[in-house]
Amino acid sequence: MTEKLNIAVVGAGYWGPNLARNFRTSADWNLATICDLDIDRAQHVADQIGGAPVTSSLDEVLADPAVDAIAIATPARTHHPIVLAALEAGKHVMVEKPLADQRHRGEDMVALAAERGLVLMADHTYCYTPAVLKIRELVAAGELGDILFVDSVRINLGLIQPDVDVFWDLAPHDLSIIDFVLPGGLDTASVSAHGADPLRTGKACVGYLAMPLVGGAMAHIHVNWLSPTKIRQMVIGGTKRTLVWDDLNPQQRISVYDRGVDIASVTKSASAVARDANISYRLGDTWSPALPEREALGNVAAEFAAAIREDRPARTDGAAGLRVLSVLDAAQRSLAAGGAPAPLTLDIQPARSAA
Amino acid sequence: MTEKLNIAVVGAGYWGPNLARNFRTSADWNLATICDLDIDRAQHVADQIGGAPVTSSLDEVLADPAVDAIAIATPARTHHPIVLAALEAGKHVMVEKPLADQRHRGEDMVALAAERGLVLMADHTYCYTPAVLKIRELVAAGELGDILFVDSVRINLGLIQPDVDVFWDLAPHDLSIIDFVLPGGLDTASVSAHGADPLRTGKACVGYLAMPLVGGAMAHIHVNWLSPTKIRQMVIGGTKRTLVWDDLNPQQRISVYDRGVDIASVTKSASAVARDANISYRLGDTWSPALPEREALGNVAAEFAAAIREDRPARTDGAAGLRVLSVLDAAQRSLAAGGAPAPLTLDIQPARSAA
Amino acid sequence: MTEKLNIAVVGAGYWGPNLARNFRTSADWNLATICDLDIDRAQHVADQIGGAPVTSSLDEVLADPAVDAIAIATPARTHHPIVLAALEAGKHVMVEKPLADQRHRGEDMVALAAERGLVLMADHTYCYTPAVLKIRELVAAGELGDILFVDSVRINLGLIQPDVDVFWDLAPHDLSIIDFVLPGGLDTASVSAHGADPLRTGKACVGYLAMPLVGGAMAHIHVNWLSPTKIRQMVIGGTKRTLVWDDLNPQQRISVYDRGVDIASVTKSASAVARDANISYRLGDTWSPALPEREALGNVAAEFAAAIREDRPARTDGAAGLRVLSVLDAAQRSLAAGGAPAPLTLDIQPARSAA
Amino acid sequence: MTEKLNIAVVGAGYWGPNLARNFRTSADWNLATICDLDIDRAQHVADQIGGAPVTSSLDEVLADPAVDAIAIATPARTHHPIVLAALEAGKHVMVEKPLADQRHRGEDMVALAAERGLVLMADHTYCYTPAVLKIRELVAAGELGDILFVDSVRINLGLIQPDVDVFWDLAPHDLSIIDFVLPGGLDTASVSAHGADPLRTGKACVGYLAMPLVGGAMAHIHVNWLSPTKIRQMVIGGTKRTLVWDDLNPQQRISVYDRGVDIASVTKSASAVARDANISYRLGDTWSPALPEREALGNVAAEFAAAIREDRPARTDGAAGLRVLSVLDAAQRSLAAGGAPAPLTLDIQPARSAA
Incomplete structure (x- = not known):
């Protein structure tokens, strides 16, 4: 059995508890910490899932060399600074949809992940x-x-x-x-x-x-x-x-x-x-094909670990997140133009191939 | 009991048989004739509904002073000449959807009906x-x-x-x-x-x-x-x-x-x-309200007769048909422009108020 | 093409019109007559389906050597005398469900049909x-x-x-x-x-x-x-x-x-x-298999003709009708006994094998 | 606010965890212990719900004067001895359906609860x-x-x-x-x-x-x-x-x-x-009336507490459980008799009126 990877979940609001619960029970991951500005909220999530360390300091999380990766479930407008800081700190990153609140910010993230050779995964749970x-x-x-x-x-x-x-x-x-x-x-x-x-x-x-x-x-x-x-x-x-x-x-x-x-x-x-x-x-x-009953987030956690270990892009990588973001960006432009078609370019390649 | 009105059904294709069957059993109408260029098709419909006179000559129908109204179920591109001829001949007209194949042709029809003081009804069966x-x-x-x-x-x-x-x-x-x-x-x-x-x-x-x-x-x-x-x-x-x-x-x-x-x-x-x-x-x-079981076309036939007798626009009058046609026309323009919104004016008043 | 068989439909109430309509349009059958004690009701059905001879005399129908078969859609309590008379007259018989209103009457019918070598078919339309x-x-x-x-x-x-x-x-x-x-x-x-x-x-x-x-x-x-x-x-x-x-x-x-x-x-x-x-x-x-759209009664009419021509029991023959009747009879006994199980014997063989 | 009542959940198999979770979060109850012969299973449930005392000794639970009530989720054949022992020990009892595996055993339970003036509640969750x-x-x-x-x-x-x-x-x-x-x-x-x-x-x-x-x-x-x-x-x-x-x-x-x-x-x-x-x-x-979203077991816990405090039978009391058991008992007799109706007497009164 390979050693478990250490992950920090950042954001203990709507989606964070689901991430924390799945990483905690994953065979691939050790849940290193739950991080939220509101430490009580973090603690509440930790209690719900049977216990986990908590912190209100993102800096501390990023400074911890034992942390391999972070999963971000904060509001979309905060994704850009957090993801960039995490990548700068050498952490692999999984980020809640949408990747960012503006297309160019998503592009920054994809570019930096590629540059650093780190996995950037979009949590497209579905x-x-x-x-x-x-x-x-x-x-x-x-x-x-x-x-x-x-x-x-x-x-x-x-x-x-x-x-x-x-x-x-x-x-x-x-x-x-x-x-x-x-x-x-x-x-x-x-x-x-x-x-x-x-x-x-x-x-x-x-x-x-x-x-x-x-x-x-x-x-x-x-x-x-x-x-x-x-x-x-x-x-x-x-x-x-x-x-x-x-x-x-x-x-x-x-x-x-x-x-x-x-x-x-x-x-x-x-x-x-x-x-x-x-x-x-x-x-x-x-x-009508029979479908197994499996929780999607368990598969997400497994894919994130596999991408890191195999040094390959995740199946829903930063590029996938960026394509979604690009369509949302174009939709916003179309809306502003009263519904006129807004052109967009989607020749976005996967963020990172094996080194 | 008021006297029955005489109607001719023009077009014995897909929808005509339904019209013929309903007018034949209506308390308001006498089915004067079924008219189709293909006389065999007209005869076949007549047989199906228990018998009715047939003809292949529209001119003959329009020249018949006993005919009060005609119901048109021919292809959309033929509506314009048939409706105009019928109105010119002093007949009230009910016409299959869409009113015409081009907006300006529908406008001609609505204008002529108003001028002649005749009922022009769109068969919006639903x-x-x-x-x-x-x-x-x-x-x-x-x-x-x-x-x-x-x-x-x-x-x-x-x-x-x-x-x-x-x-x-x-x-x-x-x-x-x-x-x-x-x-x-x-x-x-x-x-x-x-x-x-x-x-x-x-x-x-x-x-x-x-x-x-x-x-x-x-x-x-x-x-x-x-x-x-x-x-x-x-x-x-x-x-x-x-x-x-x-x-x-x-x-x-x-x-x-x-x-x-x-x-x-x-x-x-x-x-x-x-x-x-x-x-x-x-x-x-x-x-969930209970709904009676009634065939819509029976109601259509009754409304057409009532509009004629009460000298008022039908509930789905030519103007209603023209509004639908106008949207289709604008849709066609939008399609041609790659989906850009096509403006349209819909201040179409009911075709005819009581004389 | 084989010659058409002649059939009389007896009973013009709820189900008779459906039988009459299907036999009239069948490639196998000629609808010889519609018979009902109420001749106006018979005439009304004849009109609805595009015309057919009518009569109020069952005797006349049974005496007509041109009539090959009769289809019975009268109340269940009248099946017994009509079916027996028809079989005595040498007619093949199709009879509405249930075969009879009492088991022993159904047995009479099955026995007589076997004795005379005639087809007795239960109209199990479903x-x-x-x-x-x-x-x-x-x-x-x-x-x-x-x-x-x-x-x-x-x-x-x-x-x-x-x-x-x-x-x-x-x-x-x-x-x-x-x-x-x-x-x-x-x-x-x-x-x-x-x-x-x-x-x-x-x-x-x-x-x-x-x-x-x-x-x-x-x-x-x-x-x-x-x-x-x-x-x-x-x-x-x-x-x-x-x-x-x-x-x-x-x-x-x-x-x-x-x-x-x-x-x-x-x-x-x-x-x-x-x-x-x-x-x-x-x-x-x-x-989920695709199913063709076909009216069941058309198949019924075809099967009745085929059984007669091929001198074999129909797929839903008198014996099938008798099995259904036997269960209803046993159900009645169980009901009378307050729900206690009522035994029954169902070793009923097909009414008639090929001569 | 009234003081919380103390409850022990007995049985940590299929249904026990649901009971334990609901009593633990109830405003009316303090979850005193989870009891199972398999102490590891009890501990596992305690961990899942955020912690609770565990024991493998029912005697210890029943001897504890702080325990007001027990909730039983063991196999039906074990209900009789456990319920009787609990009632003898002066505990109020809630028991999983069916009340017992034989009618007379259920009658014992209802009688003893009445005699002791204790609440016996059937967990008819639905x-x-x-x-x-x-x-x-x-x-x-x-x-x-x-x-x-x-x-x-x-x-x-x-x-x-x-x-x-x-x-x-x-x-x-x-x-x-x-x-x-x-x-x-x-x-x-x-x-x-x-x-x-x-x-x-x-x-x-x-x-x-x-x-x-x-x-x-x-x-x-x-x-x-x-x-x-x-x-x-x-x-x-x-x-x-x-x-x-x-x-x-x-x-x-x-x-x-x-x-x-x-x-x-x-x-x-x-x-x-x-x-x-x-x-x-x-x-x-x-x-179709709107329905609130509420978990049934929360209501069950509240009703159990209210019945104890108000010294009245629960809405689904032992008598209700006994009526269900009596029908099952009669069904078993009917089955044995090949489906013949089995008589039964259901004049079962509520187990306990206010003292």
């Missing part, structure tokens, strides 16, 4: 659920064929956040999942964002994102804080099959429909663009 | 279903409060139409319903349309429409021919309650949720725009 | 739906393994029948389906019936039937006229897989679950009866 | 969920009218228990709930039990219980360990409304249907039993 891992596997195996569209809906009666709108609050989930499961990642050249703030809260509470994908495909996300019903559903349409992921149906989370449109023949027409299509329909069987 | 009539009633009674958002989804594995895209095929349903149930009708100043044609059929098969409404609200429509699952759902969020209409759940088509966000107090903040909101949540009961 | 045909096929192919239990629920707000209780009204559907899909047919040695008449209508409105099957398995049926929600669901558990048929879910009528209990090893224990079981669980995939 | 509390409230308020039928289904792929059959494992839930919500409690004079053991495990894995209620009503329970789908549903039909409780639908757990059968007039008929009914249908609205 990507480590059994459902999303299975979707990625099915897409990669070509079970769906070429992707035609991705439609994601994430709505419920949500807490209106004091500092972020519904796009920054909810869409990182959908964006990180789409980035994770599509063979080429989230590869769009523009984003159109439509938001509504009908309660005059000062920020969008209802939002839509449209993103053209390569080959004429389209990804679309609907996020909404004002819906009395809760929906967490993603449809991924392909040339061969279509997959529906309904995360709130534990008895049948994933359904793969062998139904769709077949284009039997293609005739070059004068317009050269349009197929003079000979279209028919397939109405085949539906199939 | 507006006459028990569910939509109930929604209109609830909204009008203020049960939902002010409208915050409307989100409509209409997706299934659909026939790819030879001449129209998914917007023109499916969105008229959603648009006409939204126009019908909102107190001020469908009142938007711009439309953003995002379409995808990933099968290279030459037309959008997946489409999204975003339409800002007055007061910061938003209407959004998702139409899709490529979905293996069928969804017909509209959510109407209000300040007081939120209504969900699931047309494929016959046991509970309409649910009214007394859940939502309450803004208790509003403080003028420096930004002057944003409320320094004191927000809380209501988690109240859900209520 | 057995000819695509879903039930698929279930039968899957069970026969061993996809479920040995059958462990069958649980059927058929409840909704139903019309309280003037002359029959909820068992005789609804359970024939479940019984005929179970008889059709189980490899050995409905093979039980006793029936326990529990009924409730809480509204004091004079007959059971809520009912349960428990029927032990061979090998320790169990079939159970719940029928209910007082349920505000409508459920039509049958679960067939097997040693290999379990099938759930939800007839009200058109998007996924049949689901086959590769989940269950595995008994890995069997140890002879002292008690000699019980396995000292080494039990584990399988949590495999779920699969 | 009765303290917000849903069941709401159902009880609605029934008591007459919202459903007179009860016509209760149909409960509790099926899933369950662990086949080594020592109990599916009736003893699952039906106590349904029985205790029915006993709790019906105005007169579970009042049946006979039980018919039908069980199947198709895997030859030596005990029933599929079971049905039919219990006639007063006034011609009926309660029925379906429990099943072999179902691949999980259902937890209870329908309570009344003369005025019908309630459906779907415990697996967190968005709409309870639905109250204002639908049913109306009997407008009653004519005395010759038979004197049957109403010559004038029946019609009501198709009214559906209503």
